[in-house]
Amino acid sequence: MDCLKAFRYVLTLSIVTAAFSAAGQQASSKSAQPDAPSTVANYLAQLRQMIDRGNPAEALKQLDQLASQASVPPPGVDRLRGLALYAQNRFAEADAAFAAAIQRDPRDEEATQMRGLTLFRLGKPAEAIPLLESARSWNSQTKYDPNYVLGLCYTDTRRYDDARHAFATQYGLSPDSASAYLLAARLFFRREYLSIAQDYATKALQLDPQLPLAHGLLGEIALAVDHLDTAIPEFEKERARNPLEGSTYDRLGDAYTRAGDYTKAEQVLQQALLLEPNSTAPYILLGKVLLRREDPVSATMYLERAEKMDPANPMTHTLLAQSYRAMGRTEDASREMHAVQKLQSAKEP
16 A cells, blocks of 8 residues: 555656646656656556456546646546446446546547447437447447447437448448348337337348248237237247247247147247257246146246246246145245245345
Protein backbone atom coordinates (compact mmCIF):
# COMPACT_ATOMS: atom_id res chain seq x y z
CA MET A 1 0.00 0.00 0.00
CA ASP A 2 2.90 2.38 0.82
CA CYS A 3 4.41 1.68 -2.60
CA LEU A 4 1.09 2.45 -4.25
CA LYS A 5 0.80 5.74 -2.35
CA ALA A 6 4.34 6.64 -3.34
CA PHE A 7 3.62 5.79 -6.95
CA ARG A 8 0.49 7.94 -6.91
CA TYR A 9 2.46 10.81 -5.40
CA VAL A 10 5.14 10.57 -8.08
CA LEU A 11 2.50 10.28 -10.76
CA THR A 12 0.60 13.29 -9.50
CA LEU A 13 3.81 15.30 -9.31
CA SER A 14 4.72 14.28 -12.85
CA ILE A 15 1.33 15.31 -14.17
CA VAL A 16 1.36 18.60 -12.38
CA THR A 17 4.96 19.50 -13.28
CA ALA A 18 5.09 18.09 -16.79
CA ALA A 19 1.67 17.86 -18.41
CA PHE A 20 -0.36 20.55 -16.72
CA SER A 21 2.13 23.02 -15.20
CA ALA A 22 1.88 26.73 -15.70
CA ALA A 23 4.16 28.44 -18.17
CA GLY A 24 6.37 29.86 -15.44
CA GLN A 25 7.20 26.40 -14.12
CA GLN A 26 8.24 24.87 -17.47
CA ALA A 27 11.94 25.68 -17.17
CA SER A 28 12.31 24.02 -13.79
CA SER A 29 10.52 20.80 -14.85
CA LYS A 30 12.19 19.97 -18.17
CA SER A 31 13.57 16.65 -16.95
CA ALA A 32 10.11 15.37 -15.92
CA GLN A 33 8.23 16.30 -19.09
CA PRO A 34 9.33 13.50 -21.46
CA ASP A 35 8.37 10.74 -19.01
CA ALA A 36 5.02 12.17 -17.85
CA PRO A 37 2.85 11.13 -20.83
CA SER A 38 4.13 7.55 -20.77
CA THR A 39 3.72 7.42 -16.97
CA VAL A 40 0.11 8.57 -17.24
CA ALA A 41 -0.57 6.13 -20.07
CA ASN A 42 0.82 3.24 -18.04
CA TYR A 43 -1.24 4.23 -15.04
CA LEU A 44 -4.43 4.45 -17.12
CA ALA A 45 -3.65 1.07 -18.66
CA GLN A 46 -3.45 -0.40 -15.14
CA LEU A 47 -6.81 1.13 -14.26
CA ARG A 48 -8.29 -0.31 -17.44
CA GLN A 49 -7.08 -3.75 -16.38
CA MET A 50 -8.65 -3.18 -13.00
CA ILE A 51 -12.03 -2.50 -14.64
CA ASP A 52 -11.74 -5.47 -16.99
CA ARG A 53 -10.91 -7.76 -14.08
CA GLY A 54 -14.05 -6.83 -12.17
CA ASN A 55 -12.96 -4.08 -9.79
CA PRO A 56 -14.58 -0.96 -11.26
CA ALA A 57 -15.27 0.67 -7.87
CA GLU A 58 -11.59 0.99 -6.97
CA ALA A 59 -10.71 2.09 -10.50
CA LEU A 60 -13.38 4.76 -10.34
CA LYS A 61 -12.06 6.03 -7.01
CA GLN A 62 -8.56 6.41 -8.44
CA LEU A 63 -9.87 8.01 -11.63
CA ASP A 64 -11.75 10.61 -9.61
CA GLN A 65 -8.61 11.34 -7.60
CA LEU A 66 -6.59 11.68 -10.78
CA ALA A 67 -9.14 14.04 -12.34
CA SER A 68 -9.26 16.20 -9.20
CA GLN A 69 -5.51 16.69 -9.20
CA ALA A 70 -5.36 18.40 -12.59
CA SER A 71 -7.25 21.32 -14.07
CA VAL A 72 -7.69 19.32 -17.29
CA PRO A 73 -8.08 15.53 -16.92
CA PRO A 74 -5.61 13.48 -18.99
CA PRO A 75 -6.96 12.04 -22.26
CA GLY A 76 -8.80 8.78 -21.68
CA VAL A 77 -9.94 9.46 -18.14
CA ASP A 78 -13.56 10.21 -19.11
CA ARG A 79 -13.74 7.06 -21.22
CA LEU A 80 -12.41 4.94 -18.38
CA ARG A 81 -14.84 6.56 -15.96
CA GLY A 82 -17.64 5.63 -18.35
CA LEU A 83 -16.45 2.03 -18.53
CA ALA A 84 -16.24 1.78 -14.73
CA LEU A 85 -19.70 3.28 -14.30
CA TYR A 86 -21.14 1.04 -17.02
CA ALA A 87 -19.71 -2.01 -15.27
CA GLN A 88 -21.63 -0.92 -12.16
CA ASN A 89 -24.88 -0.50 -14.14
CA ARG A 90 -24.82 3.24 -13.44
CA PHE A 91 -25.92 3.99 -16.98
CA ALA A 92 -26.96 7.64 -16.69
CA GLU A 93 -23.61 8.57 -15.18
CA ALA A 94 -21.77 6.41 -17.70
CA ASP A 95 -23.58 8.22 -20.52
CA ALA A 96 -22.39 11.58 -19.20
CA ALA A 97 -18.81 10.31 -18.94
CA PHE A 98 -18.79 8.90 -22.48
CA ALA A 99 -20.33 12.15 -23.78
CA ALA A 100 -17.49 14.10 -22.16
CA ALA A 101 -14.94 11.76 -23.74
CA ILE A 102 -16.49 12.24 -27.19
CA GLN A 103 -16.60 16.01 -26.73
CA ARG A 104 -12.86 15.99 -26.08
CA ASP A 105 -12.14 13.57 -28.94
CA PRO A 106 -14.92 13.05 -31.53
CA ARG A 107 -12.89 10.15 -32.99
CA ASP A 108 -12.82 8.20 -29.73
CA GLU A 109 -14.24 4.98 -31.19
CA GLU A 110 -14.70 3.05 -27.97
CA ALA A 111 -16.42 5.94 -26.19
CA THR A 112 -18.71 6.40 -29.20
CA GLN A 113 -19.67 2.75 -29.30
CA MET A 114 -20.08 2.47 -25.55
CA ARG A 115 -22.26 5.57 -25.40
CA GLY A 116 -24.49 4.02 -28.05
CA LEU A 117 -24.72 0.83 -26.03
CA THR A 118 -25.39 2.82 -22.86
CA LEU A 119 -28.21 4.78 -24.49
CA PHE A 120 -29.76 1.50 -25.62
CA ARG A 121 -29.59 0.21 -22.05
CA LEU A 122 -31.28 3.46 -20.97
CA GLY A 123 -34.17 2.75 -23.34
CA LYS A 124 -33.17 5.41 -25.88
CA PRO A 125 -32.65 3.43 -29.12
CA ALA A 126 -33.26 6.41 -31.45
CA GLU A 127 -30.46 8.37 -29.76
CA ALA A 128 -28.17 5.34 -29.79
CA ILE A 129 -28.49 4.65 -33.53
CA PRO A 130 -26.24 7.48 -34.91
CA LEU A 131 -23.48 6.60 -32.46
CA LEU A 132 -23.61 2.89 -33.25
CA GLU A 133 -23.71 3.63 -36.98
CA SER A 134 -20.55 5.71 -36.58
CA ALA A 135 -18.87 2.93 -34.62
CA ARG A 136 -19.79 0.43 -37.30
CA SER A 137 -18.51 2.67 -40.11
CA TRP A 138 -15.08 2.86 -38.46
CA ASN A 139 -14.93 -0.95 -38.67
CA SER A 140 -12.50 -1.18 -35.75
CA GLN A 141 -11.85 -4.10 -33.44
CA THR A 142 -13.70 -3.25 -30.23
CA LYS A 143 -15.00 -5.25 -27.30
CA TYR A 144 -18.59 -5.34 -28.59
CA ASP A 145 -19.95 -5.90 -32.08
CA PRO A 146 -22.13 -2.82 -32.75
CA ASN A 147 -24.25 -4.63 -35.34
CA TYR A 148 -26.27 -6.66 -32.87
CA VAL A 149 -27.19 -3.73 -30.61
CA LEU A 150 -27.74 -1.58 -33.67
CA GLY A 151 -30.13 -4.23 -35.00
CA LEU A 152 -32.02 -4.17 -31.71
CA CYS A 153 -32.23 -0.37 -31.86
CA TYR A 154 -33.57 -0.55 -35.41
CA THR A 155 -36.09 -3.14 -34.25
CA ASP A 156 -37.32 -1.02 -31.36
CA THR A 157 -37.71 1.98 -33.67
CA ARG A 158 -39.59 -0.19 -36.23
CA ARG A 159 -36.85 -0.03 -38.87
CA TYR A 160 -37.17 -3.76 -39.47
CA ASP A 161 -35.33 -4.01 -42.78
CA ASP A 162 -32.42 -2.04 -41.37
CA ALA A 163 -32.42 -4.46 -38.44
CA ARG A 164 -32.28 -7.40 -40.85
CA HIS A 165 -29.27 -5.87 -42.60
CA ALA A 166 -27.47 -5.29 -39.28
CA PHE A 167 -28.10 -8.85 -38.05
CA ALA A 168 -27.03 -10.27 -41.41
CA THR A 169 -23.79 -8.29 -41.28
CA GLN A 170 -23.00 -9.66 -37.84
CA TYR A 171 -23.49 -13.24 -39.03
CA GLY A 172 -21.87 -12.77 -42.43
CA LEU A 173 -25.08 -13.43 -44.38
CA SER A 174 -26.35 -11.85 -47.54
CA PRO A 175 -28.89 -9.31 -46.22
CA ASP A 176 -31.59 -10.29 -48.73
CA SER A 177 -31.16 -14.05 -48.37
CA ALA A 178 -33.65 -16.48 -46.88
CA SER A 179 -31.27 -17.09 -43.99
CA ALA A 180 -31.11 -13.37 -43.20
CA TYR A 181 -34.91 -13.14 -43.10
CA LEU A 182 -35.11 -16.18 -40.82
CA LEU A 183 -32.38 -14.84 -38.51
CA ALA A 184 -34.20 -11.51 -38.23
CA ALA A 185 -37.47 -13.36 -37.58
CA ARG A 186 -35.88 -15.33 -34.73
CA LEU A 187 -34.53 -12.16 -33.10
CA PHE A 188 -37.83 -10.31 -33.60
CA PHE A 189 -39.62 -13.24 -31.96
CA ARG A 190 -37.24 -13.07 -29.01
CA ARG A 191 -38.23 -9.44 -28.47
CA GLU A 192 -41.93 -10.38 -28.84
CA TYR A 193 -42.53 -8.66 -32.17
CA LEU A 194 -44.68 -11.63 -33.12
CA SER A 195 -46.47 -10.40 -36.25
CA ILE A 196 -43.24 -9.05 -37.78
CA ALA A 197 -41.44 -12.27 -36.89
CA GLN A 198 -44.17 -14.26 -38.62
CA ASP A 199 -43.94 -12.09 -41.74
CA TYR A 200 -40.17 -12.49 -41.96
CA ALA A 201 -40.24 -16.24 -41.36
CA THR A 202 -42.89 -16.58 -44.07
CA LYS A 203 -40.72 -14.49 -46.42
CA ALA A 204 -37.76 -16.77 -45.66
CA LEU A 205 -39.80 -19.79 -46.76
CA GLN A 206 -40.88 -18.02 -49.91
CA LEU A 207 -37.24 -17.45 -50.79
CA ASP A 208 -36.21 -21.00 -49.84
CA PRO A 209 -39.06 -23.51 -49.28
CA GLN A 210 -36.57 -26.09 -47.96
CA LEU A 211 -34.99 -23.80 -45.37
CA PRO A 212 -34.44 -25.67 -42.07
CA LEU A 213 -35.98 -24.27 -38.87
CA ALA A 214 -38.37 -21.89 -40.66
CA HIS A 215 -41.49 -24.00 -40.07
CA GLY A 216 -40.31 -24.60 -36.51
CA LEU A 217 -40.13 -20.86 -35.86
CA LEU A 218 -43.60 -20.36 -37.34
CA GLY A 219 -44.78 -23.09 -34.99
CA GLU A 220 -43.21 -21.33 -31.99
CA ILE A 221 -44.85 -18.04 -32.96
CA ALA A 222 -48.25 -19.75 -33.23
CA LEU A 223 -47.70 -21.57 -29.93
CA ALA A 224 -46.86 -18.28 -28.21
CA VAL A 225 -50.38 -17.02 -28.94
CA ASP A 226 -51.94 -20.46 -28.32
CA HIS A 227 -52.93 -21.02 -31.95
CA LEU A 228 -52.54 -24.79 -31.65
CA ASP A 229 -54.29 -25.50 -34.94
CA THR A 230 -51.47 -23.62 -36.67
CA ALA A 231 -48.59 -24.59 -34.38
CA ILE A 232 -48.99 -28.37 -34.65
CA PRO A 233 -48.92 -28.55 -38.49
CA GLU A 234 -45.90 -26.23 -38.59
CA PHE A 235 -43.98 -28.38 -36.09
CA GLU A 236 -44.95 -31.52 -38.03
CA LYS A 237 -43.58 -29.97 -41.24
CA GLU A 238 -40.36 -29.09 -39.45
CA ARG A 239 -40.04 -32.60 -38.06
CA ALA A 240 -40.47 -34.11 -41.53
CA ARG A 241 -37.91 -31.71 -43.00
CA ASN A 242 -35.40 -31.74 -40.15
CA PRO A 243 -35.86 -35.00 -38.20
CA LEU A 244 -32.72 -34.65 -36.05
CA GLU A 245 -33.61 -31.30 -34.50
CA GLY A 246 -34.52 -32.26 -30.94
CA SER A 247 -36.11 -28.94 -29.97
CA THR A 248 -38.84 -29.50 -32.56
CA TYR A 249 -40.00 -32.61 -30.72
CA ASP A 250 -40.36 -31.00 -27.31
CA ARG A 251 -42.14 -27.98 -28.84
CA LEU A 252 -44.47 -30.35 -30.68
CA GLY A 253 -44.97 -32.31 -27.48
CA ASP A 254 -45.88 -29.09 -25.69
CA ALA A 255 -48.42 -28.27 -28.41
CA TYR A 256 -50.01 -31.71 -28.23
CA THR A 257 -50.14 -31.43 -24.43
CA ARG A 258 -51.96 -28.11 -24.59
CA ALA A 259 -54.33 -29.59 -27.17
CA GLY A 260 -55.12 -32.47 -24.79
CA ASP A 261 -53.72 -35.19 -27.07
CA TYR A 262 -51.63 -36.87 -24.39
CA THR A 263 -50.93 -40.04 -26.34
CA LYS A 264 -49.21 -38.17 -29.17
CA ALA A 265 -47.54 -35.83 -26.70
CA GLU A 266 -45.96 -38.71 -24.80
CA GLN A 267 -44.76 -40.37 -28.00
CA VAL A 268 -43.15 -37.21 -29.34
CA LEU A 269 -41.55 -36.32 -26.01
CA GLN A 270 -40.00 -39.77 -25.71
CA GLN A 271 -38.40 -39.10 -29.10
CA ALA A 272 -37.20 -35.73 -27.83
CA LEU A 273 -35.40 -37.43 -24.95
CA LEU A 274 -33.32 -39.51 -27.33
CA LEU A 275 -32.21 -36.44 -29.24
CA GLU A 276 -31.88 -34.08 -26.25
CA PRO A 277 -30.78 -36.20 -23.27
CA ASN A 278 -29.25 -33.18 -21.52
CA SER A 279 -32.28 -30.90 -21.85
CA THR A 280 -34.75 -30.71 -18.97
CA ALA A 281 -37.71 -29.61 -21.11
CA PRO A 282 -38.75 -33.09 -22.38
CA TYR A 283 -38.49 -34.56 -18.87
CA ILE A 284 -40.66 -31.81 -17.37
CA LEU A 285 -43.23 -32.03 -20.16
CA LEU A 286 -43.37 -35.81 -19.84
CA GLY A 287 -43.96 -35.41 -16.13
CA LYS A 288 -46.84 -33.05 -16.85
CA VAL A 289 -48.35 -35.39 -19.49
CA LEU A 290 -48.11 -38.46 -17.24
CA LEU A 291 -49.71 -36.58 -14.36
CA ARG A 292 -52.65 -35.75 -16.61
CA ARG A 293 -52.79 -39.40 -17.63
CA GLU A 294 -53.02 -40.22 -13.91
CA ASP A 295 -49.67 -41.99 -13.78
CA PRO A 296 -47.84 -40.17 -10.96
CA VAL A 297 -45.31 -42.97 -10.45
CA SER A 298 -43.95 -42.65 -14.00
CA ALA A 299 -44.24 -38.86 -13.82
CA THR A 300 -42.08 -38.83 -10.69
CA MET A 301 -39.33 -40.79 -12.43
CA TYR A 302 -38.97 -38.14 -15.16
CA LEU A 303 -39.42 -35.19 -12.82
CA GLU A 304 -36.80 -36.42 -10.36
CA ARG A 305 -34.37 -36.69 -13.26
CA ALA A 306 -35.18 -33.11 -14.28
CA GLU A 307 -34.67 -31.94 -10.69
CA LYS A 308 -31.20 -33.44 -10.58
CA MET A 309 -30.32 -31.74 -13.85
CA ASP A 310 -31.69 -28.33 -12.82
CA PRO A 311 -32.62 -28.03 -9.13
CA ALA A 312 -33.44 -24.31 -9.52
CA ASN A 313 -36.48 -24.81 -11.78
CA PRO A 314 -39.67 -24.08 -9.75
CA MET A 315 -41.91 -25.81 -12.32
CA THR A 316 -40.15 -29.12 -11.69
CA HIS A 317 -40.67 -28.82 -7.93
CA THR A 318 -44.32 -27.85 -8.41
CA LEU A 319 -45.04 -30.90 -10.58
CA LEU A 320 -43.10 -33.14 -8.23
CA ALA A 321 -45.23 -31.91 -5.33
CA GLN A 322 -48.36 -32.84 -7.32
CA SER A 323 -46.92 -36.28 -8.10
CA TYR A 324 -45.96 -37.00 -4.49
CA ARG A 325 -49.34 -35.81 -3.27
CA ALA A 326 -51.10 -38.10 -5.74
CA MET A 327 -49.10 -41.02 -4.33
CA GLY A 328 -49.85 -40.05 -0.74
CA ARG A 329 -46.26 -38.94 0.00
CA THR A 330 -47.32 -35.81 1.88
CA GLU A 331 -43.95 -35.05 3.47
CA ASP A 332 -42.19 -35.18 0.09
CA ALA A 333 -44.91 -32.97 -1.39
CA SER A 334 -44.45 -30.42 1.41
CA ARG A 335 -40.68 -30.45 0.88
CA GLU A 336 -41.11 -29.70 -2.82
CA MET A 337 -43.56 -26.84 -2.18
CA HIS A 338 -41.12 -25.41 0.34
CA ALA A 339 -38.45 -25.52 -2.39
CA VAL A 340 -40.82 -23.63 -4.73
CA GLN A 341 -41.43 -20.93 -2.12
CA LYS A 342 -37.70 -20.61 -1.47
CA LEU A 343 -36.91 -20.22 -5.18
CA GLN A 344 -39.65 -17.65 -5.62
CA SER A 345 -38.50 -15.67 -2.59
CA ALA A 346 -34.96 -15.59 -3.96
CA LYS A 347 -36.22 -13.92 -7.14
CA GLU A 348 -38.19 -11.24 -5.35
CA PRO A 349 -36.48 -7.84 -4.95
